[in-house]
Amino acid sequence: MAERDRDRDRPHPHQVQVHPQHRYEHLGAGAKSLLPRRGPSASQVVAVVTLLPVAGxxxxxxxxxxxxxxxxxxxxxxxxxxxxxxxxxxxxAIGLAMTGFFTSGAFGLTGLTSFSWILNSFRQSSGSVPEMADQAKRRMADMAGYVGQKTKEGGQEIQSKPPEVGKTGTVRT
Known part of the structure; x- marks a missing residue:
């Protein structure tokens, strides 16, 4: 058991640990190490010369x-x-009035944006609003016809059933 623990702690031949070598030679160079190795380009010089007075x-x-x-x-x-x-x-009072004014404007802008978004989504989904209204009318007519047919079938079913006589002798429908 102790041998297994020792084998686990030892580095295996296929495991390589690499430690980077840090060189501290650049620290002794002073300000030269902070500057780039080559000079600034002409566009950088023009940008600095132009922006320095503006910034100042x-x-x-x-x-x-x-x-x-x-x-x-x-x-x-x-x-x-x-x-x-x-x-x-x-x-x-002025602060509350301004808050109310800005809130009113924000709510109005939100409402207009919402209506615009809804209108655009309707236009994109089926073409235009009149076409959507016609489609809705057709759906309602189809549903009304379906409900009428089911009502007629239910009435016929009720008429075809014989009446049931209860214990008291009265007729129940």
Whole structure:
């Protein structure tokens, strides 16, 4: 038993374990290892030269906007505190009105989309709406004829049965 366990733990000749050899020579190269081996292409240089001023301008505008927003907030905070009994209910009313307006629009858009989808699915399934109406009328007429035939057969079956006489002597149908 111990020999079997030892045989299982030993690597078999057909099993090969490969350990990659890591070379750490590139760490000593410094910034050269981070740059590509060949230079950037002309299109990359043009893209960087073109986009750098645009990105810088947009970043500067974002900073100015943030600074302006903070200054405006610092100036208006005392006004918000003084007029808060009026501003808070007005903000709530405006918020609820806008929520209702957007919800109404969303429901209307959803309803129109649903009707459009249903109409398109009907058109694709059988051609057009008038043809579908004619087909529905035919189906209803066929069903009415079928129900009428079954009713007639049921009436004939009832008439062909002899009446049964109950224990009290009355005739049951």
């Amino acid at each position: 301008t947009l970043l500067a505008l974002a900073g100015l906007t943030l600074a302006g927003s903070l200054i405006g907030l610092l100036v208006t905070t005392p006004l918000f505190i003084i007029f808060s009994p009026v501003i808070v209910p007005a903000a709530i």
